[in-house]
Amino acid sequence: xxxxxxxxxxxxxxxxxxxxxxxxxxxxxxxxxxxxxxxxxxxxxxxxxxxxxxxxxxxxxxxxxxxxxxxxxxxxxxxxxxxxxxxxxxxxxxxxxxxxxxxxxxxxxx
Numbered sequence: 001x002x003x004x005x006x007x008x009x010x011x012x013x014x015x016x017x018x019x020x021x022x023x024x025x026x027x028x029x030x031x032x033x034x035x036x037x038x039x040x041x042x043x044x045x046x047x048x049x050x051x052x053x054x055x056x057x058x059x060x061x062x063x064x065x066x067x068x069x070x071x072x073x074x075x076x077x078x079x080x081x082x083x084x085x086x087x088x089x090x091x092x093x094x095x096x097x098x099x100x101x102x103x104x105x106x107x108x109x110x
Contacts, residue, residue, distance in 0.1 A: 015042075021094040022046060028099055029088070032106060046088045047073075054109045056086050062105050068098070 019042055026040040033051035040046050050056055056072030063070045071089075073082030092098060 018042070018044070018090060022090045025088060025090050025093045028093075032103060034086075040090075044090055046090055046093075048086055048088060050084045050086055051106065052084075054106065055083055057083060059086070059105055059109050062109065063101070066101060066105070068101055068105075070102075 022040045022042065025046055026036060029036060029046065029048045034048040036046065036048050038047060050059065056070075057074050060070040060072045071087040073079075073085030073087065076082065076087065093102075
């Protein structure tokens with residue numbers, strides 16, 4: 001696999017798919033009213049600031065009751081400014097059922 005170059009081709013395809021998914025997730029988050037202070041430049045995660053008045057920790061608790069695991073910013077350090085942020089896994093979030101549930105949770109949080 002390595003000597004034939006198929007790994008490099010596979011890796012290139014996977015990076016391209018991840019970039020495409022990241023672009024879709026970035027646009028969806030913006031439509032949900034989230035801000036992306038850093039934008040998406042690639043990688044497995046996107047950081048977003050939740051809409052005004054939405055607490056990431058409370059949203060994550062509500063999501064867990066529905067079987068969805070979210071990663072509020074407060075998990076990554078104690079900074080009160082992180083309470084309104086969330087880290088999203090690009091591949092996981094690029095699924096319609098995940099997006100629908102998150103949208104419902106977001107509506108109920110406001």
